[in-house]
């Protein structure tokens with residue numbers, strides 16, 4: 652691999668998660684059974700370790716066949732000039748934040764779907780296109796999706812996006828936790844490539860232990876808060892940081908699972924507009940017509 656020497660260099664010179672806990676954390680739990688609904692798999696993102704190299708963005712695109720530039724182009728830090736959100740061009744993005752009260756390095760924060768334990772997007776989807784898998788992944792079925800966009804409204808982290816350039820035939824896009832890779836016992840692409848082990852894949856319960864261990868060992872380094880431990884009923888992806896999470900542009904959320912809220916939205920929409928069956932039939936009909944039309948026409952995009 653072309654960037655091997657840079658990667659080795661970074662591994663030696665950067666404070667890594669390994670140095671913090673005295674063990675190779677990233678792959679520590681990867682061999683465990685990945686299909687336990689009681690203890691799903693997850694990822695711990697340590698924003699104090701991340702160096703903002705954005706290799707995870709590149710690897711994610713490559714794993715999902717999204718057009719991508721050469722990996723060397725991701726060294727360009729001008730990407731941090733504007734705050735970015737994941738979309739159909741990048742299922743994960745890294746943003747950089749400076750801590751105005753400390754001389755510490757900036758915090759680089761990778762953003763993607765949190766794979767909630769009780770996902771609002773799944774609850775809001777009226778056709779069952781979004782599903783929570785036993786290993787913790789929240790994935791979707793493009794063929795079932797009718798483009799109603801309730802999942803977008805319901806998500807407390809504002810993650811699902813649609814390909815708006817295909818307004819009548821949109822595909823939902825979001826991180827799928829590399830479902831196709833993990834079911835083959837491979838690491839998520841972003842975890843595999845991270846040169847400093849800022850992202851650790853494993854059983855959620857073990858990741859929580861690891862996060863608490865780091866906070867206890869280095870209280871000056873971390874806020875005593877694991878984002879995702881309790882928020883919206885808990886999430887598979889969790890974060891550590893040295894700053895308050897709202898300063899890193901995470902929403903302040905209660906511990907209450909979000910599906911109740913989304914169900915209320917969904918039922919509210921139905922009671923004020925059209926009956927569910929009619930709306931379902933209309934959206935489903937439009938999607939069916941467009942999907943069949945596109946199959947019979949050459950792709951012009």
Ligand code: SF4
Pocket residue numbers: 764765766767770771772773789805806807808809810811825
């Ligand atoms: S973060 Fe949003 S899209 Fe991801 S599982 Fe939770 S509700 Fe669904």
Ligand code: SF4
Pocket residue numbers: 710711712714742743763825826827828829839840841842
């Ligand atoms: S888990 Fe897979 S889909 Fe999600 S951000 Fe990482 S590489 Fe992308």
Ligand code: SF4
Pocket residue numbers: 700701702703704705706707708745759761844845846847848849850
């Ligand atoms: S998570 Fe890892 S690969 Fe992604 S930007 Fe941070 S250090 Fe680089």
